[in-house]
Amino acid sequence: MISILRNVRIVAVLFAAVALCAGARPAAAIPGCSQWCTHWGTPGSAPGQFDTPTGVALSPAGAVYVVDSNNHRIQRLSGTGVFQSTWGTPGNGPGQFDRPYGIACDSYGILFVTDTFNDRVQVFDADGNFLREWGAAGSGNGEFAHPQGITVDHAGFVYVTDVDNHRVQKFTSDGVYVTQWGTPGAGAGQFDRPIGVAVDPFDNVYVVDSNNGRVQVFTGDGTYLSQFGTYGSGEGQLDHPTGIVIDNGGYVYVADAGNHRIVEFSNTGSRVAQWGTQGAGNGQFQSPQGLALDTYGRLYVADRDNQRIEIFAIDCITPAKTSTWGRLKSLYR
Numbered sequence: 001m002i003s004i005l006r007n008v009r010i011v012a013v014l015f016a017a018v019a020l021c022a023g024a025r026p027a028a029a030i031p032g033c034s035q036w037c038t039h040w041g042t043p044g045s046a047p048g049q050f051d052t053p054t055g056v057a058l059s060p061a062g063a064v065y066v067v068d069s070n071n072h073r074i075q076r077l078s079g080t081g082v083f084q085s086t087w088g089t090p091g092n093g094p095g096q097f098d099r100p101y102g103i104a105c106d107s108y109g110i111l112f113v114t115d116t117f118n119d120r121v122q123v124f125d126a127d128g129n130f131l132r133e134w135g136a137a138g139s140g141n142g143e144f145a146h147p148q149g150i151t152v153d154h155a156g157f158v159y160v161t162d163v164d165n166h167r168v169q170k171f172t173s174d175g176v177y178v179t180q181w182g183t184p185g186a187g188a189g190q191f192d193r194p195i196g197v198a199v200d201p202f203d204n205v206y207v208v209d210s211n212n213g214r215v216q217v218f219t220g221d222g223t224y225l226s227q228f229g230t231y232g233s234g235e236g237q238l239d240h241p242t243g244i245v246i247d248n249g250g251y252v253y254v255a256d257a258g259n260h261r262i263v264e265f266s267n268t269g270s271r272v273a274q275w276g277t278q279g280a281g282n283g284q285f286q287s288p289q290g291l292a293l294d295t296y297g298r299l300y301v302a303d304r305d306n307q308r309i310e311i312f313a314i315d316c317i318t319p320a321k322t323s324t325w326g327r328l329k330s331l332y333r
Helices: 003-023 324-328
Strands: 035-040 053-058 064-068 073-077 082-089 103-105 110-114 120-124 128-136 149-153 158-164 166-170 177-181 194-199 203-209 214-218 225-228 243-246 252-256 261-265 271-275 288-292 299-303 307-311
Touching: 003 035, 035 149, 053 110, 053 299, 053 307, 064 299, 103 149, 110 149, 120 149, 120 243, 149 203, 158 194, 158 203, 194 252, 203 243, 243 288, 252 288, 252 299, 261 288
Parallel strands: 053 103, 053 288, 149 194, 194 243
Antiparallel strands: 035 307, 053 064, 064 073, 073 082, 103 110, 110 120, 120 128, 149 158, 158 166, 166 177, 194 203, 203 214, 214 225, 243 252, 252 261, 261 271, 288 299, 299 307
16 A cells, blocks of 8 residues: 555656646745656757857747847747747847846847847847847946846836946936946946846846856945845856846846856845756756746746756755656655
8 A cells, every 4th residue: 555655656657747837826835846857959050059048038828938049049949948939130239239147038029138248138029020229338327348147126217237337237228327326346336347147026126146156136226225145156146147037036046157057045135046967968057147037937047158048947846856757756665
């Protein structure tokens, strides 16, 4: 009887893992639980291939947009990884790019892209039609020195990490400058090459302070609140972190690029979990960058140097870390 019950529980967990990866949202999530689902992409320039993917965003309609940086384009895929369309060519005209990095999607499906080496933000509709742009090279208000991270809050304000100016700038969705904060340094509210940026359910702004190995938290007007993370490779430490995303429960996921892993923190900055090692296998990374979450609790990771997008189910109903038979079976021996 005990053996039968064990087998029933193993099968139930396996079906749960498959359901999570297929997009079935569980009744109750366990913080710190992740399950590898799949990956998309191979090296190249053909549709569905990537050369240095850095940013990823999801639309309200479920489309997945990937910044294919060294191919100077954006690719749109379905929620199952099927190629749908692409736009962008090398250059500095409207709709052209010079190594774009970040992408964000607002509640209307409008896309905001940091065109990093053109020092501007470009805005597109869901089909890739050019709408507008703002920014120029420089250090004045609304100017940039290699913008990378970008996010949109619930009121529609756009936040951009102005990497080599060591600051964050805030704009309206039409590109009107609102405010900025940050100076070079390692003190509270200072930055050394900020990269990722995200907002929590209360529109607090989380900034990945990459060369300082930490995440800093601010109000929407730039008032410093807190920070977490220190430079290193231990639990909860960060080595040149890049991307960041926050779920509806306030849990924070950081792409720890130099350590080739994802680190999960609570909304108070306590380490919850981490996963990933350096490599090209399932669930491994080579300098992970941009992150995005869908409504089913799946985390999308731009695995830059493996030229792919990896997907994990993070709203788990079991503390298993992978969906392999051996690991799941070991839980019930």
